[in-house]
Amino acid sequence: xxxxxxxxxxxxxxxxxxxxxxTFTLTLTFLAALGGLIFGTALALMRLSGLKILGRIAGIYVxxxxxxxxxxxxxxxxxxxxxxxxxxxxxxxxxxxxxxxxSLITFIMFEAAxxxxxxxxxxxxxxxxxxxxxxxxxxxxxxxxxYVVLPQAFRNMLPVLITQTIVLFQDTSLVYVxxxxxxxxxxxKVAQRDGRLVEMYLFxxxxxxxxxCIASYGVRRLQARIAIIR
Amino acid sequence: MNYNWxxxxxxxxxxxxxxxxxxxxxxxxxxxxxxxxxxxxxxxxTGSLVGVMRTLPSKGANxxxxxYVEFFRNMPLLVQLFLWFFVLPELLPKGAGTWxxxxxxxxxxxxxxxxxxxxxxxxAVQLQAGISSLPRGQKMAATALGLxxxxxxxxxxxxxxxxxxxxxxxxxFLNTIKNTAVAITIGLLELTGQARSMQEFSFQVFEAFTxxxxxxxxxxxxxxxxxxxxxxxxxxxxxxxxx
Numbered sequence: 001x002x003x004x005x006x007x008x009x010x011x012x013x014x015x016x017x018x019x020x021x022x023t024f025t026l027t028l029t030f031l032a033a034l035g036g037l038i039f040g041t042a043l044a045l046m047r048l049s050g051l052k053i054l055g056r057i058a059g060i061y062v063x064x065x066x067x068x069x070x071x072x073x074x075x076x077x078x079x080x081x082x083x084x085x086x087x088x089x090x091x092x093x094x095x096x097x098x099x100x101x102x103s104l105i106t107f108i109m110f111e112a113a114x115x116x117x118x119x120x121x122x123x124x125x126x127x128x129x130x131x132x133x134x135x136x137x138x139x140x141x142x143x144x145x146x147y148v149v150l151p152q153a154f155r156n157m158l159p160v161l162i163t164q165t166i167v168l169f170q171d172t173s174l175v176y177v178x179x180x181x182x183x184x185x186x187x188x189k190v191a192q193r194d195g196r197l198v199e200m201y202l203f204x205x206x207x208x209x210x211x212x213c214i215a216s217y218g219v220r221r222l223q224a225r226i227a228i229i230r
Numbered sequence: 231m232n233y234n235w236x237x238x239x240x241x242x243x244x245x246x247x248x249x250x251x252x253x254x255x256x257x258x259x260x261x262x263x264x265x266x267x268x269x270x271x272x273x274x275x276t277g278s279l280v281g282v283m284r285t286l287p288s289k290g291a292n293x294x295x296x297x298y299v300e301f302f303r304n305m306p307l308l309v310q311l312f313l314w315f316f317v318l319p320e321l322l323p324k325g326a327g328t329w330x331x332x333x334x335x336x337x338x339x340x341x342x343x344x345x346x347x348x349x350x351x352x353x354a355v356q357l358q359a360g361i362s363s364l365p366r367g368q369k370m371a372a373t374a375l376g377l378x379x380x381x382x383x384x385x386x387x388x389x390x391x392x393x394x395x396x397x398x399x400x401x402x403f404l405n406t407i408k409n410t411a412v413a414i415t416i417g418l419l420e421l422t423g424q425a426r427s428m429q430e431f432s433f434q435v436f437e438a439f440t441x442x443x444x445x446x447x448x449x450x451x452x453x454x455x456x457x458x459x460x461x462x463x464x465x466x467x468x469x470x471x472x473x
Binding site: 076170174204216 | 233300301303304305306307308309310312313316317320321404408409410411412414415422425426429435436439442443446447450
């Protein structure tokens with residue numbers, strides 16, 4: 001069954017897979033999670049602001065993003081971002097945006113919808129007395145959020161946020177549809193060049209599996225620790 | 231924006247000779263729904279079995295359920311589809327591998343099975359949560375009535391658990407529909423795939439993707455509405471959502 005497999009092809013491709021591919025995947029994951037968290041928190045605050053219009057806008061955005069397949073959203077932004085860039089910079093033709101920038105914008109916008117639901121749950125999990133006490137102390141709305149509500153919401157939701165980031169890490173593999181050299185893209189390019197699909201895809205599966213497993217084990221440990229504190 | 235809008239494109243014949251561009255997108259939608267339906271059947275059946283195993287008193291069954299869920303949850307769906315599509319036929323004995331490769335509609339079957347097993351892990355987690363959310367008295371009462379473990383699950387625990395987890399199952403079903411779009415990578419011409427090929431043939435990028443977006447939103451709305459009715463119909467009397 002594994003008789004005619006050539007595992008040396010993996011060893012030879014290792015530098016390319018990790019220096020090129022995994023670096024791209026991890027950078028994209030990290031920046032998209034960060035951007036998604038910031039935008040997502042803003043969306044959650046809009047939804048809970050009490051201002052009907054802001055809440056509606058955020059709600060529509062979140063529902064819209066969550067009902068579309070990520071692959072379609074990737075295509076959308078890939079073609080749309082050059083036109084938006086043209087509009088913003090006032091250039092005479094659609095500007096070319098690199099593969100990395102295009103996929104980063106896509107994932108930030110897409111993940112913001114998911115992170116905002118998590119942050120909304122986190123903010124709502126904080127008891128009413130906390131913001132009340134904050135305003136009794138004379139803190140403004142911004143200060144209340146910055147010093148009282150958001151730090152606690154973030155801490156409470158940390159396991160869920162990390163789990164969503166693991167999902168994001170796996171989802172970044174979908175930039176494959178734009179022929180970008182992320183980890184899976186690199187594996188696939190080597191696989192097709194050397195005609196070694198089986199070895200390369202098995203190896204990619206093992207790497208994704210190992211990283212996600214370690215990360216979700218970490219989340220379970222973290223959850224156990226937080227559970228004792230509360 | 232110097233982009234040439236042409237909304238009439240949908241009524242122009244497509245280069246495949248299968249009618250208009252709109253027909254092309256609609257056939258993609260049909261394939262999306264067909265793939266999602268088959269994948270959902272697989273996900274529900276295997277997911278329920280694994281979810282039940284995770285709540286059984288047997289250590290072995292628990293461990294198997296845990297390993298199953300971790301296995302299918304910790305790999306990107308795209309990688310899983312590649313494993314089913316490119317790797318599995320090579321690892322099977324020669325005859326079976328060749329048969330698998332020559333299967334007509336191979337992308338369809340691969341997508342349905344791949345997405346199905348991927349989603350089954352999520353169904354299993356939901357069902358496990360549903361069963362463990364039931365008061366322990368339910369299981370004990372079943373035992374006290376002389377029901378076997380199988381009967382207890384069949385008549386007491388599962389009818390309750392499935393109704394409790396109906397809302398999260400709805401979003402998992404919607405995820406199943408969305409996830410079929412990943413199968414574009416193994417050549418399945420579902421809705422996203424058809425929108426992409428329409429864009430390649432006609433260069434009308436935004437019209438093609440707008441149409442696909444609207445179709446996905448419609449499907450979403452229909453599923454959500456249908457599930458609302460189902461939820462109300464099977465609501466458990468005495469619970470907050472009940473009658």
